[in-house]
Every structure is written in C-alpha cells, then in structure tokens.
Amino acid sequence: EAGVAQSPRYKIIEKRQSVAFWCNPISGHATLYWYQQILGQGPKLLIQFQNNGVVDDSQLPKDRFSAERLKGVDSTLKIQPAKLEDSAVYLCASSPRLAVQETQYFGPGTRLLVL
Amino acid sequence: DQQVKQNSPSLSVQEGRISILNCDYTNSMFDYFLWYKKYPAEGPTFLISISSIKDKNEDGRFTVFLNKSAKHLSLHIVPSQPGDSAVYFCAASSGSARQLTFGSGTQLTVLP
Numbered sequence: 001e002a003g004v005a006q007s008p009r010y011k012i013i014e015k016r017q018s019v020a021f022w023c024n025p026i027s028g029h030a031t032l033y034w035y036q037q038i039l040g041q042g043p044k045l046l047i048q049f050q051n052n053g054v055v056d057d058s059q060l061p062k063d064r065f066s067a068e069r070l071k072g073v074d075s076t077l078k079i080q081p082a083k084l085e086d087s088a089v090y091l092c093a094s095s096p097r098l099a100v101q102e103t104q105y106f107g108p109g110t111r112l113l114v115l
Numbered sequence: 116d117q118q119v120k121q122n123s124p125s126l127s128v129q130e131g132r133i134s135i136l137n138c139d140y141t142n143s144m145f146d147y148f149l150w151y152k153k154y155p156a157e158g159p160t161f162l163i164s165i166s167s168i169k170d171k172n173e174d175g176r177f178t179v180f181l182n183k184s185a186k187h188l189s190l191h192i193v194p195s196q197p198g199d200s201a202v203y204f205c206a207a208s209s210g211s212a213r214q215l216t217f218g219s220g221t222q223l224t225v226l227p
Binding site: 004033040041042043044045048055056091093095102103104105106107108109 | 121149151156157158159164204206212213214215218219220
C-alpha cells in the first residue's frame with residue numbers, strides 16, 4: 001500500500017512570495033489533515049478535511065493560507081504572501097475515517113524556508 | 116497554552132536498558148493518547164496508543180502507561196535498541212473531529 005505522498009520535499013522562497021504544497025493521501029482515506037511543524041515544536045493542525053468538506057480550519061491563518069481538497073482526494077495548501085515565520089515543515093496526514101481509534105498516517109513533509 | 120507537554124527535550128540510554136519517555140496533559144477531555152516516532156526527513160509514524168478506559172497497553176518492546184488522575188502518560192521501551200533513536204511525540208485527541216494535539220517531542224538516543 002502506497003503511503004501519503006507530498007511534493008515538493010523542499011522549497012526556498014523570499015518573503016511576500018507565494019508557494020503551494022501538494023498532498024496525495026493513501027487511497028480510500030476519507031480524512032485528510034495539514035499540519036505545520038516549526039523547528040523544536042510538535043506538529044500543529046492547520047486544517048482537517050472529511051472527503052472534500054472542511055471539518056475544522058480554526059487554526060488556519062486565513063488571511064494568507066488557503067487549502068482545498070477537490071474531489072475528496074488530492075489536496076493543496078497555499079501560502080500567499082509568505083512571511084518569515086512560515087518557515088516550517090508542512091505535513092500532510094490521512095486516515096480512513098473519523099473514528100476514536102483511527103491512526104493518522106503522515107507523509108514525509110515539505111520543508112519550507114522563507115528568506 | 117500547551118495542552119500536551121513533553122518536558123524532556125532529550126534522553127540518552129544505553130543499548131539493552133529501559134527507555135522511559137514522559138508526557139503530561141492538561142485537558143481532561145482527551146480520551147485517546149498516541150505515541151509517534153519520527154526519523155529525520157521523514158513524517159511521524161504511529162507507534163502505540165491507549166484509550167482513556169485503560170491504564171496500560173503493550174505491543175512487543177513498547178508499553179504505554181496512562182495515569183488519568185495525574186494526567187500523565189509514559190512510554191517504556193525494553194530493551195532499547197540503537198534503531199530506536201528518533202524523536203518521540205506524544206499526542207492526544209478528543210471530540211468528534213478526533214484532532215491530534217502534539218507535544219514538542221523528546222529526542223531519544225540509544226547508545227551502542
């Protein structure tokens with residue numbers, strides 16, 4: 001079974017530029033998550049999708065971050081414009097469904113550096 | 116406000132000995148707890164979990180203990196192996212959305 005795929009793996013941009021990350025979850029997984037992991041901290045949830053609907057985006061900085069999950073499969077996360085403090089690893093995870101004991105499977109992440 | 120805390124950023128243990136990683140939480144609504152392991156340049160991988168109705172769960176060399184009254188959980192690895200060297204994250208979830216709240220991680224180094 002293929003895991004969660006993410007691209008690109010690394011991205012360097014200047015502040016005020018735009019950037020987009022892509023995630024392909026495990027086939028059949030209904031729930032998809034985007035996390036931000038700043039160096040020295042644990043992953044922090046940005047947005048959660050159930051199929052192509054948003055379950056929770058309360059921690060997403062909506063003035064600059066946006067995310068979509070078209071057709072309930074792939075997802076993209078965009079930052080526009082980027083700030084220095086957006087430098088982090090962006091992790092995508094998926095799980096089969098919303099359930100108490102459902103494991104989240106993580107992709108390798110995209111490491112973003114904003115200069 | 117950190118709801119899940121891992122107060123030890125790092126831990127070194129000799130190969131073959133026991134590793135004990137600790138985690139504290141403040142939100143009494145958390146009802147499911149997980150440990151993830153992370154190698155450099157990889158995403159976190161699920162290791163072991165425990166429901167709040169239990170106080171212990173065991174899987175091979177890994178055991179998680181939950182003390183609800185103290186709002187504390189720990190991960191025991193026995194015996195520790197060099198391949199266990201990684202960052203370990205404690206996470207907790209609650210509610211219908213099952214969102215995970217992570218601690219800041221503990222870097223475990225197992226010395227040969």
